[in-house]
Amino acid sequence: MQSFIVNLLNGLSYGLLLFMLSAGLTLIFSMLGVLNFAHASFYMLGAYVGFSVAARAGFWSALVIAPLGVGLLGAAFEHWLLRRVRAHGHLPELLLTFGAAYLLGELVKLGWGLGPLSAPVPAVLDGPLFSLYGASFARYRAFMMAVSLAMLAALVAVLRVSRTGLVVRAALTHPQAVEALGHNVPAVFTGVFAAGTALAALAGAIGAPLFVIEPAMAESLGSIVFVVVVIGGLGSLSGALVASLLVGCVQTLAVASDVSLGEVLSVAGVALPPDWDALTLAQLAPLIPYLLLVAVLALRPRGLFGRRGDHA
Amino acid sequence: MRKRDAGAEARGAAARPERPEHPEHPEHPEHPEHPEHPEHPEHPERPGTAPQTAGRGPSARSFAPWLALAVFLALPPFVGSQSWLLAYLAQTATMIVFALSYNLLLGETGLLSFGHAAYAGLGALIAARMFNATGMPLVLLPLVGGMGGALCGLLFGLIATRRSGTAFAMITLGLGELVVAAAWTLPGWFGGEAGIAIDRASGPRFFGLSFGPAREAYALIALWCLAASAAMFALSRTPFMRLANAVRDNPARAAAIGCYPARIRYGVVVLSAFFAGMAGTMGLVNIELVSTESVGMMRSGAVLIATVIGGTAAFFGPVAGALVLTFFSVIVASVTRAWLFYLGLFFVAVVLAAPDGLAGFCARHAARIAAQGWRRRRAAYLWSALAVLLWSAAVVLAVQWAYAARFGADEGAAGAIFGFGANAGADGAPLASALSAVSWWPAVALALLAAFCALTTRYAMRAHARLAPQAGRARVASSSGETR
DSSP states (O other), X not given: OTTHHHHHHHHHHHHHHHHHHHHHHHHHHHHHSOOOTTHHHXXXXXXXXXXXXXXXXXXXXXXXXXXXXXXHHHXXXXXXXXXXXXGGOHHHHHHHHHHHHHHHHHHHHHHHOSSOBOOOOOGGGOSEEEEEXXXXXXXXXXXXXXXXXXXXXXXXXXXXXXXXXXXXHHHHHOHHHHHXXXXXXXXXXHHHHHHHHHHXXXXXXXXXXXXXXOTTHHHHHHHHHHHHHHHHOTTOHHHHHHHHHHHHHHHHHHHHOOOBHHHHHHHHTOOOOHHHHTOBHHHHGGGHHHXXXXXXXXXXXXXXXXXXXXOO | OOHHHHHHHHHHHHHOTTOOOOSXXXXXXXXXXXXXXXXXXXXXXXXXXXXXXXXXXXXXXXXXXXXHHHHHHHSHHHHOOOHHHHHHHHHHHHHHHHHHHHHIIIIIHOOOOSOHHHHHHHHHHHHHHHHHHHOOOGGGHHHHHHHHHHHHHHHHHHHHTTSOHHHHHHXXXXXXHHHHHHHHHSTTTSOTXXXXXXXXXXXXXXXXXXXXXXXXXXXXXXXXXXXXXXXXXXXXXXXXXXXXXXXXXXXXXXXXTTOOHHHHHHHHHHHHHHHHHXXXXXXXXXXXXXXXXXXXXXXXXXXXXXXXXXXSXXXXXXXXXXXXXXXXXXXXXXXXXXXXXXXXXXXXXXXXXXXXXXXXXXXXXXXXXXXXXXHHHHHHHHHHHHHHHHHHXXXXXXXXXXXXXHHGGGGTHHHHHTTOSTTOOOTTSOHHHHHHTSOSHHHHHHHHHHHHHHHHHHHHHHHHHHHHHHHHHHHHHHHTTOOO
């Protein structure tokens, strides 16, 4: 139980990383009306590019170059491809991002090989920040939390305070009116898409030292991010934040726990076959985001912070 | 998915009840930059499902695709009986049923699902367990698998069909991942790594057939493929499916005339899950194994890709898509490991160039040829075909070159052609350094090829531009038949 606080902090840092991804996804969805299925692939690309840049020019330049490069790629994708199918509705757009996820996955295999890579933690951020009752909290995780929170603050500031944010928010709901006022709405779309993919790449570059960089990382994290976005309510930034923290904390705590399923269910008086009872919560951790999704949707079909349920 | 549009129309209908049709969409909120694409909610020219063809009765023309399908499934086993041919045909037959069942969701009801393999895999799992436990006749196994799939559809549909559009897609993704994660973690459910195997010859004999030999098993699969396709075709003509079409095109109006969109969606999900379970069981009969792979995302993605490539608007679109997909996943995959890249590239090209799939593409151009005559369009088509061929050659050359540089000896023939094997790039090394170790002639060939590509593309575009004034009207007419 002593390590509970540290585990909670670990969960929070994981949740904030998830938020960095789901924020970009939500931004793009509420703006363009299309769920970017390739979002996790841009995250993976960010991790790989960050790895390569960090190996040559150091960790800090990787944090800048990877988001910039991947953001440019995202802008190109939106400008040259996504815009072409917009006339046909949202379904082809979603399908196009789906195809792009396949292509990016193959390109990454082509560019960096099939094997897993591990990015080193920079020396400044290596080691524990503090220890509580013998359990230590890594300095790098604290750094990750700081970056995520800074990004959240910057996002809120840009969207709420600045003039650009005003145009973006107006273009969200009234694109025709904004265009009539002389703003270049397609350029705003491209910018939002680029910003979203850049956020994903930043998450990839920052998360790389904590996870293994491998071609399957997009799939394993991607489905969790989509689950987070649905739990929070599609298009809701605050919902994405709450759901990210929820999923991150619950999953991390489950992994760190040593309780078995039988012990949990015996509280409720339910008995299962013995080989099910022997399963630990840590083994069941991969199931937890999806079970949360089912539970939330059963109680509240539109998600935690979603708007009124749509027919279409 | 198009909620803003539907909402605007609902508001418009409420405000101006005397004008229910809005034929012009003057205030069309979504696509101000494309006034030539007015999206009529009625889809007057959906090929294949247009109401005017329903009342005409069967003609020789409408039987032609069925005949082609039957010949495709039946003829090759008489020509040659290599095991790979039967395996390929059985996989194609399975994918045809799977893609058709997926099209009940995507094409007929407008529901995009990312977890369709869950129904197929769970249906096959239930069928395998039933077969091992009871020793029931193999002939009826697809029905059992279908029931199993429908049961899962009953369960998952409860959660998923409360939403539609993007939310439905994401929920099915979550449910699909839930099934995958559960299949890996829960013990004794999917038999872990090994999966659950059946011995298809162990059931009672059926008119002297044990179904042990691949030919007999294939005959069973092909017959079930035809039966399931015919059943889905009949289903697509029922009033219930017309309601589903209404829910797809305009849920607000469908609700206004007194049907519950969520219930219709639920019904379609269950029906589609039934046929998906059937397809999964056909795969089980073919390979005698159901494993965690059969519920995985790869399989869900494959059926989505097959259906979209084929086209969702026509009934036989998914059949064509299934043929293309198994061509990539069996034949191309046996030649090169880059097949997934080619498949993704082809998928993206289809989505960009013909969002209504191969079936829509063919229907559109058949209409243009009928309108303008073959002779007039010949030059444009010839140049386009040449350009497409050259571009494909250039892409294949570039991709094979890159894959050979990365994977070297593993890539087999291509690695030998490009003149290197052992010096392939190590994991993590940038591709450029691997490529620099390569012989230089592919680069020169690629540059030459690209020049030819640019030239033919130029000629093709010029030829199309000459046709454009006449083709303009045909394009507007046919592009309103797209799927939402």
